Structure formats: C-alpha cells, structure tokens
Amino acid sequence: MIAVSTSRFQYPTPQVGFNGSFYPALLACTNSCCRALTATLSRSTFTGLRCKECGHPYEASARHVCEDVCFGPLEVVYDYDAIRNRVSRASIEAGPTSIWRYREFLPIEGDPIDVGTGFTPLLKANRLARRLGLRNLYIKNDGVNMPTLSFKDRVVSVALTRARELGFTTVSCASTGNLANSTAAIAAHAGMECCVFIPSDLEMGKVLGTLIYNPTLMAVKGNYDQVNRLCSEVANTYGWGFVNINLRPYYSEGSKTLGYEVIEQLGWQLPDHIVAPLASGSLFTKIRKGFEEFIKVGLVDEKPVRFSGAQAEGCSPIAQAFAEGRDFITPVKPNTIAKSIAIGNPADGPYAIDLANRTKGTIAAVSDQEIIDGIKLLAETEGVFTETAGGTTIAVLKKLVEQGKIDPGETTVAYITGNGLKTTEAVASSVGEPHTIEPQLASFNAAWERAQSLHRASWEPIGA
C-alpha cells in the first residue's frame, strides 16, 4: 500500500473490500493531500468516541469526558466488522514486532510513531512457580519495554501518534514517574515540544529518566492527585495535548496490547487468571478490553479469565472498596514506597472493582515490606528486576496463592509493568553489600569463606 510506504514496515494489505474500491484510484496519486486521504479512508478502523456511562457519541477529537450529559469517561468506538475483515492470525504474525502489529485495533489514522514499543517477553516462570506452589505461571515482562522500560511506552506511543494527527505540537502529562519518562522520550523522538508534571518526591531514576530527554519538567510540591488537578486546570487554558487528560481515550487504548500479546504468546489462547497492578485502574480494564476484542473478531476462543488486581497498602482505595463490597471509591492520601502506583483518587476504580467481581477475581493490598520481598523474590527466582509496582504484583500473587485464590494448575499471567533500576532506593538497604577485597588470592579466599557461611545461613532451597 502506497499510503504506508514511508513507515519502517509493510503492513499486510486488507483482504476484503472495506473501502477497497478506493485503492485503485488513489494508488497512482502521490501528492500529500491524497496520501492523507488514503490513510484516513483505508487505514483507520475507529469511528469516534462514546461515553462509557451513558453511550452518548462524540467525534474523535481531543476530549475525554461526556460533556453533553454525564461527565463519564469517553471511549474509542471501532468498526469491528472492518477489523474482522482485515486481520487474521497470519496477518498479525507478519506484522512488526511492536504494538503496531495490532494497529487495526488502535485509534490512529496514519503512520504510527514506532519506537519499537511492545512485544516484550512472556516468560514461563518455573522457578517462581515452584516457590509459590503453582504449575503454570508466566511473567509478562514490560520492565524491558522500549524506549523507557515500562508499560507506559505502549500508551504514550498511541497517545502521541494521535496527538500529532490532531495537530498538537506540545504534549504533556501528569505522572507518577513512568509516564513522564515515556512522554519525554517519545516526544523527543517525534520532535514534539514537551512539558511534564510529577510530584516532587519521586525517585532519582524517574526524575533523571525524564530530564535526560530535555523536556520542561515541573516537580509539583504535592501528591499525584494534586498534580493531576493542577494539570486539569492547565489543560483548560493551554492548548496542549495531555496524554492522560484530553488524549485519555486514545492513550488508554494502548494498554490493550498487553492483552493481545499475551494471547498471541500463549499460542493464541487466553490465560485462566491474570494479576496486574492498579493505580488509576486503566491498565487493568484495558487488558480485559484487549481479550474481549480478540474474542469478538474471532482470533481466540472464548473462555472465562479471572482478573485480580494489586495495590500497595499505603495507597489502596480500590482494594479497600473491593473488600468492603462498595462500588464507589473513597479517595486516600498515598503513603507508600510504590510511588508509581500511588494514585489516591483512581478514575477507573469503579470499573476495576466491577471487573474483579464479574470475573471472580480479587483485589488485594500488600505492605511496603512485602513489596520489597516481592521485588527480591522475582529477581532471585527469575532474573527479572522490577520496580515497586512489579513487587506489588508479585507480593499480591503470593498472597492470593496462600489464600487459595489461585488454583495451582491455572495458567496465570503476572504483569510486570516497570523496571527495578528506576527505583533502586526502594531496595538499596535490603540487598546486602559487595565483598570489597584486595587484588590478592588470599584476600579472595578469606572473603569467599565468609560469603559461603553467610550464604548458608540465609539459604533456603528452591525446589529440587
């Protein structure tokens, strides 16, 4: 297809004629207006936005709430017949090894900003499984996502692609750290202006991992919910694309790819149970939307999947509401080392609770100490160093197994959403120290002796 020939990859040509009759006429034309038109008519599969609460329709512009009726969140609407006609397992497998292999399911019109985001490893976690008493455990490792080592690269790749299509030249976000890293990096790649906002108490790695891309970084003296409120007010007056505010409907769709990839990597099957961290609750509900869409277009057979969510006790408004059987959120003021998921007023909380209830999953919270232990457990058993959000997920996984809420034979996927090198402060005092020695064999011999006895004291066998 001419329209996408400037991108790195050749997309499979649609097989059946959704707008197919346009191709012959436009193939010959290379001027830019026709390219844009071809891209619009032939490529996009989404038709607009719709209120998730009351169903009121809106056009696909930069807006995020149902302003004509109920203030509910807006969601992207697709033409699933068109998608069904265009995609097959084979066409997806032939696509790029990034989230853009699923571009028919994403709300963009033209060429994507492709920085290699997505298609991260799905590890069969046998050693961790044995330690926990499970048999079919997988780790979806977005701690090695590109370019900034968290799942946020997925949502930002989609949001900035759409931002560019909508004509924004400056992009922004309110972030607990990872989103700022991702927005700053991908904006740099795309040549967009960038101004991002974070709470002022974030970890060094998160702050530096934003500054290096040279955006304007605002460190706000307050918690994330205060940063978010400020940004909503900034968004009212500055004509910027805020990925998590006015671009939210597009942004959040990016997380669906975490659902698609797991299906594909499991050999085109759904898992039985997933465990994922919850901050605003968006990721959790979008994994589900990803599963549902693949069922809807016939790419995978339907089966029930349980959804369980993980929060830190120091910021667990969704887990608290779940435990008390409430369907509304009472906001809290965060106090936890799991800063990346410290959102006290989670916008998608009610949907996350509903999802856990409907699928017979659960939502649980763990202490900061359990989070640190979770980070270490995953590192020691699987060689995966995750940040505090991942530690929360592993700690909750362990807790659910202990409470009998995960069947040992279930195919369970734990979503690891961020990288440990960004939150070294959290574990710095619990990882021991190197043995500092002289460059002499005797010094090594003595130190090795000491190391062996220390190791014997703490050693606990893992399986046989």
Place this chain on the structure above:
Amino acid sequence: MAIQVLIPTPLQKFTADQSSVELEATSVDGLLEALEGRFPGILARLTDESGKLRRFLNVYVNSEDIRFLDNQATALADGDEVSIVPAVAGG
C-alpha cells in the same frame, strides 16, 4: 461570602467561556444552587437526578477533595476557592 469557582473547559459553554466565576455561598450545595441561578442548565451536568454530584466529577475546596471534608455539605468561607475537575486517568 465571595467564592471563586474554577470552571473546567467542558462547562465553560455555560459560563460564556469564563474559566473562573465569583459567587456567594456558604456550602458546596449552596454553591451548586448559586451556579444554576447564574448559569441555568449547569446543575443537570454537575449532579444526577437526586442532586448528588456525578461520580466522575471531583470537587475541591482550597485544593482539598470534598470527600476528605463534608462532601456536598462542606462549609465555605469568604475567599475560598472551589475547583470542579473531571476525573482523569493515571500515572
């Protein structure tokens, strides 16, 4: 009892594009009524049929979420700033 109210973009069509308005009220509920008095139609957007604020709207008095205060019964004093903010995704 002059209260400064910050109006989000989606509601500015009711306020003739003003992003901030000044009203008299002694509680959040009273402020909602005063808003409707000045800008007819706005109340139906902010609250449901029973008069409760819609669940995807956050209201802050001097930067504090009213759910940490007395919800809609939260008292207001001269010079208070109230912001109305639709929920947004995270983090």
